[in-house]
Amino acid sequence: MSFLRIQNISHTYFTKKSAKTALSSISLDIEEGSFISFLGPSGCGKTTLLSIISGLLNPSSGQVLVEGRPIQEAEEPLIGYMLQQDYLFPWKTIEENILLGLRILNKSNEISRKKTFRLLKEIGLEGTENQYPKQLSGGMKQRVALVRTLAADPKLLLLDEPFSALDFQTKLRLEDLVSATLKSFGKTAILVTHDIGEAIAMSDTICLFSSNPGQIYKQISVPEQLRNLTPFEARAHPEYASLFQTVWKELENLEK
Amino acid sequence: MKSKSTHIEQLHKQYIESLIREKRIVRTYQLFIFAFFFSVWELSSRLEWVDPLIFSSPSKIIELLLTKIQDGSIFTHIGYTVFETILGFILGTLSGTLLAAILWWSPLVSKVLDPYLVILNAMPKVALGPILIVALGPGFTSIIAMGAIISVIITTIVVYTSFREVDPNYMKVLQTFGASRFVCFKEAILPACFPTIISTLKVNVGLSWVGVIVGEFLVSQQGLGYLIIYGFQVFNFSLVLMSLLIIAVFATIMYQLVEYLERKMIKSSNQ
Ligand SMILES: Nc1ncnc2c1ncn2[C@@H]1O[C@H](COP(=O)(O)OP(=O)(O)OP(=O)(O)O)[C@@H](O)[C@H]1O
Ligand SMILES: [Mg+2]
Numbered sequence: 001m002s003f004l005r006i007q008n009i010s011h012t013y014f015t016k017k018s019a020k021t022a023l024s025s026i027s028l029d030i031e032e033g034s035f036i037s038f039l040g041p042s043g044c045g046k047t048t049l050l051s052i053i054s055g056l057l058n059p060s061s062g063q064v065l066v067e068g069r070p071i072q073e074a075e076e077p078l079i080g081y082m083l084q085q086d087y088l089f090p091w092k093t094i095e096e097n098i099l100l101g102l103r104i105l106n107k108s109n110e111i112s113r114k115k116t117f118r119l120l121k122e123i124g125l126e127g128t129e130n131q132y133p134k135q136l137s138g139g140m141k142q143r144v145a146l147v148r149t150l151a152a153d154p155k156l157l158l159l160d161e162p163f164s165a166l167d168f169q170t171k172l173r174l175e176d177l178v179s180a181t182l183k184s185f186g187k188t189a190i191l192v193t194h195d196i197g198e199a200i201a202m203s204d205t206i207c208l209f210s211s212n213p214g215q216i217y218k219q220i221s222v223p224e225q226l227r228n229l230t231p232f233e234a235r236a237h238p239e240y241a242s243l244f245q246t247v248w249k250e251l252e253n254l255e256k
Numbered sequence: 257m258k259s260k261s262t263h264i265e266q267l268h269k270q271y272i273e274s275l276i277r278e279k280r281i282v283r284t285y286q287l288f289i290f291a292f293f294f295s296v297w298e299l300s301s302r303l304e305w306v307d308p309l310i311f312s313s314p315s316k317i318i319e320l321l322l323t324k325i326q327d328g329s330i331f332t333h334i335g336y337t338v339f340e341t342i343l344g345f346i347l348g349t350l351s352g353t354l355l356a357a358i359l360w361w362s363p364l365v366s367k368v369l370d371p372y373l374v375i376l377n378a379m380p381k382v383a384l385g386p387i388l389i390v391a392l393g394p395g396f397t398s399i400i401a402m403g404a405i406i407s408v409i410i411t412t413i414v415v416y417t418s419f420r421e422v423d424p425n426y427m428k429v430l431q432t433f434g435a436s437r438f439v440c441f442k443e444a445i446l447p448a449c450f451p452t453i454i455s456t457l458k459v460n461v462g463l464s465w466v467g468v469i470v471g472e473f474l475v476s477q478q479g480l481g482y483l484i485i486y487g488f489q490v491f492n493f494s495l496v497l498m499s500l501l502i503i504a505v506f507a508t509i510m511y512q513l514v515e516y517l518e519r520k521m522i523k524s525s526n527q
Contacts, residue, residue: 054432056432079432080432081428083428085425087423087426087428091450100443101433104430104433104434104439104443152433
């Protein structure tokens, strides 16, 4: 059985004036340890789907099962959700920010704290513990947010355009870093992005979404050769260019 | 290169000197206005350009103050008023913030109470004075209640509004870790609104003085407000003006203290 099962999810937003169907009968199975990207036009419901998977939003119909159980019933934090911006708490130091999840989950102990600080070090931010978020650059904050999400040790990571606010170089570097970190811990991840290249370089499977209402239009599997490379190396591989063309064409078809 | 840098140093020195000079000028004028005001007052009272019975004079006020200091009675009055004001101010701010938290906690309650808040906010609170005195008795409970009630509704409205304006994504971050509503409030909402709460303190200090003085007018037992009303009734305007000056001094001190507190807190909250 799959690690994550998204079963026939539909969601409609109601406001006084309108009812907007953001998602319509989405079904998807995701295996443990795999990396999925969601690619699609703005407003097709990607963020909505992530909110539903994380349990922050109840779908109008359908259900999400993680390891065979509804997400609300899990006692462990199975899911780490990294929002589109870093949302570090400006009045907390970096240390307080990254330990926040552990503290709320009552899992703060010597070992888990040590692990978190090691993570911060690996991500290249040793020595920033006592600083405040506004003393860091955008890319550094993004990395801290990643540490905060990983610190709680979730099995499934939801990443909503985590690299969109970064300059190209930082973005490439972070892609490699995230990819390596997730692989080494064997995490399952879902990445929302607008960047075709990023989707190809990082993931095992790409889900193309069509809008109005949001549906999965197509699933494209990334060839084995690319999966085993780091995102940066993958971008230089010949397969990359041809897959890029394919995805590009599909997206163009989608708009028609 | 070297001469250029010494030149810049010199300019910088000149700039600092000009700042100091300006500050000195400002202080001189301020002192002058102070001295001018009181000497004209003294003079016009002595020469009877104005009615000395009504406008008194600085020397008479000081004389009165000295006798009141000698018999110690002024300290009781100051003590009462300052105590009532501080308590009213703290109570008003705390209960306003607490009410705001309740409104935030339950959207239904906040919707239900909305029109009442509007009405209560629009109403002049001092008009409630007589009712408070009947309800709580003519003592300092009613006066403190006046000091608090005058600031509680506006605090509620301002703080509640800022609670609602906190970016909901901060709460989402906490909720992904399974945080309860209480944890969300404690970790995200309250600290995010700290600057707003502190700035309401400044407004509330002023409001509490109004509430307490009016309360003392009505209760008429003790305090600087009572001295004003008493002096008015026995036509002792030296007493009225003396109390007024003392109120001005203490209100200023309290306001400065709160401002100092604000600077400290804001600084520590966004280092
Ligand atoms: N709270 C809400 N109330 C009403 N409608 C909403 C709400 N949130 C999203 N929508 C609508 O649902 C649709 C999907 O929104 P969603 O944020 O999931 O899109 P998205 O794919 O993440 O877009 P983007 O790529 O721009 O981030 C949009 O048409 C949006 O207008
Ligand atoms: Mg989105």
